[in-house]
Structures are given as structure tokens and as C-alpha cells.
Amino acid sequence: MSSLSQTPLDERAEKLRDAPGSRVVFADDAAYDVARMPWNVAVDQRPFAVATPESAEEAVEIVRAATAAGLRLAPQSTGHAAAGLAESGLDDVVLVRLSALRGVTVHPDTRTAIVLGGSHWNDVLAAAAPHGLTALHGSAGDVSVAGYSLNGGVSFYARAYGLGVNAVRAVQIVTADGSLVRASARENTDLFWAVRGGAGSFGIVVSLEIDLLPHADVFAGMLLWDASFTPAVSRAWVAWTASVPESVTSTLRVLHLPPLPELPPFLSGRSVVVVDGAILESDARAEELLRPLRDLAPEIDTFGRIPSAALVHVHMDPPQPTPAVTRHRMLTSLPQQAVAAFVAASEDPGLFVAELRHLGGAAARPAADAGAVSAVAGDYIVHGIAVPPVPEAGPAAVAAATAFVDALEPWAGKGLALTFLDGGADRAPGFGASIERLRALKAEWDPRNVFAAANPVPMARD
Structure with a gap:
């Protein structure tokens, strides 16, 4: 349950429209139906608005403007798993499409890559291949790295190397208060623990650092x-x-x-x-x-x-x-x-x-x-x-x-x-024994339940 402002939605729209500019699309805009369309086109997701940041700084602006207007946010890169998000209710949600945030920088000496938040696995593979490297990707190259990795990630290398989430070394994430922070094993360690499984429930991941594999x-x-x-x-x-x-x-x-x-x-x-x-x-x-x-x-x-x-x-x-x-x-x-x-x-x-x-x-x-x-x-x-x-x-x-x-x-x-998972299921078994700590960290990092997600971490029980 959201505890955000009950300002009428038309007033919220004006506040949001004035802040990040023309990259916010509303239901009465001609571009809305294209902007809201997920990869899984069986899902009729109808958010309050769709925003498409082109930089981490713009993602910060969108979070600050939306929360100031009493709206919630939901990050989405491709929408392969859109059903769970749509089921959560999007009437007061700004869908943050990360499709403009794509790019990969490979560091072959450390066998790592810096991946922008909207990047697909095809982007990573194209950048890694010249170095004789690959990654713990899924079965489709057009799936987003962030959504796949931070929700677990099952690859054709899984029995040998484990889940894709374990290859994540750091994230840059916009949190509920509009801060851009880095989370890793050394910085914001509780948040780093939570986002590796809690994913979009804790913020908008604008980039992540992942390990690569030595297989040409x-x-x-x-x-x-x-x-x-x-x-x-x-x-x-x-x-x-x-x-x-x-x-x-x-x-x-x-x-x-x-x-x-x-x-x-x-x-x-x-x-x-x-x-x-x-x-x-x-x-x-x-x-x-x-x-x-x-x-x-x-x-x-x-x-x-x-x-x-x-x-x-x-x-x-x-x-x-x-x-x-x-x-x-x-x-x-x-x-x-x-x-x-x-x-x-x-x-x-x-x-x-x-x-x-x-x-x-x-x-x-x-x-x-x-x-x-x-x-x-x-x-x-x-x-x-x-x-x-x-x-x-x-x-x-x-x-x-x-x-x-x-x-x-x-x-x-x-x-x-x-x-x-893509709708129609209780997510708690997917979080296993981590569910109570995730609840507590959700309350700490997102006390007003600003972020909606395809696999939502529920707020702590009263």
C-alpha cells in the first residue's frame, strides 16, 4: 500500500510534466500506446505516465519529480516479465523505461563489464566477444541485463557457474529519496545485498558491474x-x-x-x-x-x-x-x-x-x-x-x-x-529465507513504497 500524497492526479500530471520535460508521455498523448508497450504484448500495462531517461541524472530528475507529485515509479527495461508489474496496479505509477540507457564497457584485464541499465545481453556479448569473453546470460539476447541479473538469472552455464545474480559486483541506483548511490561489497552493503534479488523494489538501477566468463x-x-x-x-x-x-x-x-x-x-x-x-x-x-x-x-x-x-x-x-x-x-x-x-x-x-x-x-x-x-x-x-x-x-x-x-x-x-515468474503467483517463495530481511530493508530504503516491481518485495508487516 502506498503512503504517497493524495493530490488529484491531474495536478500530479502538471507537476511531473514541468520537471523532466518532453520525455514524459501521458495517457492522452499520441505516443502513449507505443511507450507503454512491453515485450510481452499479452500484458495491457497502463501506467499513469511513461518516462524515458537518457542519463543517470535524468533518472534522478524523474524520481524527484514523481515523488514530489505524490506518484510512484516502476523501472522497466524490456518488459519481458510485465504481467507481475501490471497486476500490482499502475494507476499512480510512472513507468521508467530504460531503453535509452544502453552501452557496455568491457575491462578485459579484470574480466568485468560496466553495463548501462537498459542494456540487453546482445549488447554485452557483442562487446565481450572481441576479448574472448562471454557472460552468464539467459537463453535470449534481447532480455535486459539488469532485470535478468538482479532477479536471479538462469543461464546455460548455470550448473557450472551458478546464477547470474552472483556475477553482479556493483550497481548504481537511484533510490526513493532521489539520490544516485553506488552499492557494492564495500559501499551501502545492505542495499547491495537487497538489490541482488530485490531488484526494482529498491530503486532504478542505471548501471551495474558484472563479471565475465573466459569462454570465446x-x-x-x-x-x-x-x-x-x-x-x-x-x-x-x-x-x-x-x-x-x-x-x-x-x-x-x-x-x-x-x-x-x-x-x-x-x-x-x-x-x-x-x-x-x-x-x-x-x-x-x-x-x-x-x-x-x-x-x-x-x-x-x-x-x-x-x-x-x-x-x-x-x-x-x-x-x-x-x-x-x-x-x-x-x-x-x-x-x-x-x-x-x-x-x-x-x-x-x-x-x-x-x-x-x-x-x-x-x-x-x-x-x-x-x-x-x-x-x-x-x-x-x-x-x-x-x-x-x-x-x-x-x-x-x-x-x-x-x-x-x-x-x-x-x-x-x-x-x-x-x-x-510473470504474474499469477506469490513471489515470497522466490525470496526464500531472505524475505523478512528484505521487508526490513524495503522499509528502510523505501519507507513510502515509492517503487513498484514485477517481483515486488512486500512492505514490512505492521
Whole structure:
């Protein structure tokens, strides 16, 4: 609950309009519908206004002007996970789009990068590749570094290196009082702990420093079969994941692909089962590890040595803004009954993606210098995605994604992966044992609940 001013909204608009200037867009402006549109276009987010700062100083101005006008703020880089934010209510919220704050500076000697708050992973990979470096990025290059990293971040290197949040070394953040502060292991240490998991609930991150990885290339790719092979491939993949080393991170997916002209003819309108991932081993060792899956004679096999920057293309995430409904659970085990449940539930044609992602390893071990979130408890993620082509299809998409993950509920643990959340869930399990300290620090750094977030840290209980 916000405790900000109850000044009428039209008066707040005038105060806000006069301060940061023409880069603030209101609902009656022609540019509003474009400015408010998130990547997940199934979400109809309608904030009070949209502001697009072009510098850290402008972000400070926007925070000061909005709070002086009695308004709240919500940082957003791309809006891949927009549903949670929209569910929180945006009638009195200024959406701060960070799309103009993009840029990366790589320091190869320390294997770190300074990343502006609106930057995408593609920006980091392009800057790091000439130095033979890469990063703990996700499966899509157009996801923002800040939102992904500060909400956990699950990559195809996760079993070997842990969550992306543990690569964050410092942030520059605009706090609720309009101050631009640096938070790190040496400065504002409580805030640094909180933002690594609490993310947008504590301010607007205008830049962050992250560790890079010493991999110029990686053995990665995908294996693809017709969906009729789903039972055999699923059983083999689950058995395989029980034996592979932590150098292997992979995903099993059943895809129900619509008949779209932009898809290759061999995929358009088909249902297929895919195993993809990355193997941080020599070519010979990787080939040896893959043999049990290749023995199933995949229709397509792209595994091989590729530039590390190309890893973001392996998962085949949609390259354009897409309407999507997602649900997930963390699983503690996958016995044969669970595999059978996955296979049966994956046949629902209302799903776009039925996914199992192998985790455990370093992703399940809290980091020594951990923030609020540094690991996820569980060996697998089950993840369902449905695509509502029109708003009227939204309830059916929610039902399909929910039913799919509910089929694996008997094997679910208590935790959640924050970067897989996009509405429709209690966030508290994603924060785990850190929730009470996060509440206390939220009250300290944002006592008036100025900041709204896709994964909100609730205010301390009375």
C-alpha cells in the first residue's frame, strides 16, 4: 500500500510534466500506446505516465519529480516479465523505461563489464566477444541485463557457474529519496545485498558491474525429433541428466509450433521434442557425453563448437515481441512417474512450450558473498508457455500453462525462480529465507513504497 500524497492526479500530471520535460508521455498523448508497450504484448500495462531517461541524472530528475507529485515509479527495461508489474496496479505509477540507457564497457584485464541499465545481453556479448569473453546470460539476447541479473538469472552455464545474480559486483541506483548511490561489497552493503534479488523494489538501477566468463567459444546446440518420440526422448534425457557433470546445462522441450510462414517448412505447423544446451568440455569429451542422446537418431543435430555469443540463438526464443502466459515450478526430483506426467501434460495443444530445464549443481549452492537470492533449490524447472493470439484467448492460455505445471506438482519443492515468474503467483517463495530481511530493508530504503516491481518485495508487516 502506498503512503504517497493524495493530490488529484491531474495536478500530479502538471507537476511531473514541468520537471523532466518532453520525455514524459501521458495517457492522452499520441505516443502513449507505443511507450507503454512491453515485450510481452499479452500484458495491457497502463501506467499513469511513461518516462524515458537518457542519463543517470535524468533518472534522478524523474524520481524527484514523481515523488514530489505524490506518484510512484516502476523501472522497466524490456518488459519481458510485465504481467507481475501490471497486476500490482499502475494507476499512480510512472513507468521508467530504460531503453535509452544502453552501452557496455568491457575491462578485459579484470574480466568485468560496466553495463548501462537498459542494456540487453546482445549488447554485452557483442562487446565481450572481441576479448574472448562471454557472460552468464539467459537463453535470449534481447532480455535486459539488469532485470535478468538482479532477479536471479538462469543461464546455460548455470550448473557450472551458478546464477547470474552472483556475477553482479556493483550497481548504481537511484533510490526513493532521489539520490544516485553506488552499492557494492564495500559501499551501502545492505542495499547491495537487497538489490541482488530485490531488484526494482529498491530503486532504478542505471548501471551495474558484472563479471565475465573466459569462454570465446562453447560446445552447444540442439537435437530435434518429431513429437512422437517424446516418451523415449524424455526418459533418456532424464536418465542422462542424472549422470552428466556440472559442465552440462540442458533443456528438454516439447514445442507445438503454429503454421507460420516465418518458420522453416520442416517446422511450420509441427510438434517436436528438442534437447538443447551447452557443454563446457573439450569437443571429444562433449561428443562422448552426448552419445546416449544421439543414439536416439535425432532428425536434426546442431551440437558443435560455436562462438559463445551465438549461444543465445540455440534456444530459438521468438525474435519479436510476443504475447505469452508462463507458469513454472521448481522440482526436487523426476522419477519415472513424473516423466510420464510430463509426457502426458506436454500433449496439450494449447501449450506453445512444455519445458524441463536441468539445474542443480552450482545453481543450487548459495554463493559465499551472496545477496538476497543467490541459488534456487531444486534439480529441475518445469516451465509452461502458452501464447494467446488475441486478448480473448488469455483465459485459455492461463488454463493451459497452469494445468501443465500442476501436473508436476507432486514433485515440486517450495522455491521459485524469480526470472521465470510473470504474474499469477506469490513471489515470497522466490525470496526464500531472505524475505523478512528484505521487508526490513524495503522499509528502510523505501519507507513510502515509492517503487513498484514485477517481483515486488512486500512492505514490512505492521
